[in-house]
Amino acid sequence: MRDKWRDYQVMGGEETLHKYLPETQLLTKRSLWEFMNRYNQVIIKPRHGYRGLGVSTISSLDKDLFEIHIENRKITLTDREEVYDYLKDLQKSHYYNRYIVQQRIPLATIDDCPFDLRVMVQRKRGSSNWVVTGKAAKVAAENFLVTNVAQNVLPVEEAIQNSTLCHIQHQSLLPEIDNIGIQAATKLNPKYRTVGFDIGIDHNGKIWIIEANFNPVISIFDLLIDKMMYETIKKFKKG
Ligand SMILES: Nc1ncnc2c1ncn2[C@@H]1O[C@H](COP(=O)(O)OP(=O)(O)O)[C@@H](O)[C@H]1O
Ligand SMILES: [Mg+2]
Incomplete structure (x- = not known):
């Protein structure tokens, strides 16, 4: 089975490739907020996902104001617990429930x-x-x-x-x-x-x-x- 987390680790093991990889971790409450503090905007996606399914962006708009962007929908949430609960529900709706969190790249x-x-x-x-x-x-x-x-x-x-x-x-x-x-x-x-x-x-x-x-x-x-x-x-x- 394809596994984005494994691929990330294998490629990151090569020094010349490391700098081209967005910082990535397995998604936990802790890694999520660590990344949000560092980047203000993160992507979460299923390790075993494909075709963009379950890929969403979380942005910090203001203190205690967050936006989740999934597919073409945006949802605003006002506290950290709400964000985490929302993501937990999202994960339950997929048969896979292991996600990674990744620095969001501001694509051209x-x-x-x-x-x-x-x-x-x-x-x-x-x-x-x-x-x-x-x-x-x-x-x-x-x-x-x-x-x-x-x-x-x-x-x-x-x-x-x-x-x-x-x-x-x-x-x-x-x-x-x-x-x-x-x-x-x-x-x-x-x-x-x-x-x-x-x-x-x-x-x-x-x-x-x-x-x-x-x-x-x-x-x-x-x-x-x-x-x-x-x-x-x-x-x-x-x-
Ligand atoms: N870290 C990121 N920063 C910005 N855009 C991203 C990032 N990760 C994914 N995307 C966008 O989401 C799309 C789907 O993510 P991807 O990792 O390719 O998963 P999938 O296996 O579902 O295609 C990418 O082609 C890209 O457009
Ligand atoms: Mg892809």
């Missing part, structure tokens, strides 16, 4: 919608040589914080140019992302031959590894007008 946005990148890293059968075979930007639907319900899939260069990153020197960003993808796949060393990383870029142009998906769907790349990456990805999957 396009028209106020956050986006992140899906970076495909693949190896051929019998080879340990990982190759980046595709990258695409997933833009969150309006009022969503997760990009899983993507309203739009764009070529990475186009996304960056149309985003809050347009004035940032981004020539070195893409090679750096490729490097991170290859290092992370090598470290994770999965039995699968395709890893799809969710890679975030914050407003300052800093790169973050959000998660690793093993054997992910490749249909995102069929949504791009240029089918080059889609064809390459399919070729790697076969061989």
